[in-house]
Amino acid sequence: MNSIDKLAELFQQFPGIGKRQARRFVYFLLHKDNGYIGQLLNEISAIKQQINQCQSCFRFYPKDTKIECPICIQHKESGHLMIVEKDADLENIHKTGLYDGKYFVLGGFIASHEKKRSYASVDQLLARIECDVQAKKIDELIFGLSISPEAEHTRLRLYSMIHEKYPDLVFSTLGRGLSTGTELEYSDTETLKYALGSRIKQN
Numbered sequence: 001m002n003s004i005d006k007l008a009e010l011f012q013q014f015p016g017i018g019k020r021q022a023r024r025f026v027y028f029l030l031h032k033d034n035g036y037i038g039q040l041l042n043e044i045s046a047i048k049q050q051i052n053q054c055q056s057c058f059r060f061y062p063k064d065t066k067i068e069c070p071i072c073i074q075h076k077e078s079g080h081l082m083i084v085e086k087d088a089d090l091e092n093i094h095k096t097g098l099y100d101g102k103y104f105v106l107g108g109f110i111a112s113h114e115k116k117r118s119y120a121s122v123d124q125l126l127a128r129i130e131c132d133v134q135a136k137k138i139d140e141l142i143f144g145l146s147i148s149p150e151a152e153h154t155r156l157r158l159y160s161m162i163h164e165k166y167p168d169l170v171f172s173t174l175g176r177g178l179s180t181g182t183e184l185e186y187s188d189t190e191t192l193k194y195a196l197g198s199r200i201k202q203n
């Protein structure tokens with residue numbers, strides 16, 4: 001395997017990147033000068049050293065001395081915990097300022113096919129909920145997932161798992177101001193405001 005193939009194979013592991021796009025990235029890099037390549041290499045090697053993963057919500061944030069991120073510290077006393085798929089969804093909801101509860105970044109969905117790999121941090125989520133229940137700092141669990149078959153499958157699986165263990169928790173799902181296929185990451189403030197305000201409770 002030559003260097004082009006090797007690098008393309010690494011790019012292919014990026015989310016949503018296929019074989020052809022991966023090769024386009026490699027050729028793009030071949031056209032760039034050494035300054036750009038050097039900067040890219042520096043940033044890639046710095047990212048693990050400078051960015052922390054919060055041990056409460058599992059989002060990534062610029063490293064400091066604490067083990068929890070500023071959002072977790074600020075909203076520690078809230079009884080609301082929102083489950084989102086990824087960091088970009090959390091950031092989009094957080095920047096609207098409409099939600100002042102806690103978050104948990106799932107990191108992916110539960111695979112609906114046994115053969116597919118599941119990226120969701122289910123064990124970490126269950127541990128987080130147990131911890132919040134013990135501390136009496138949770139009363140509502142909000143599913144803030146995008147609308148897709150995988151997200152729905154994940155929501156139902158999590159709901160049955162968690163509801164069985166904690167029947168007193170209130171469960172809710174963001175209202176359907178979001179249309180099918182909507183990515184939370186790209187939803188505007190008005191849509192999110194409606195989705196939060198019209199969240200559907202189930203129990």
Ligand SMILES: [Zn+2]
Pocket residue numbers: 054055056057058059068069070071072073
């Ligand atoms: Zn956090």
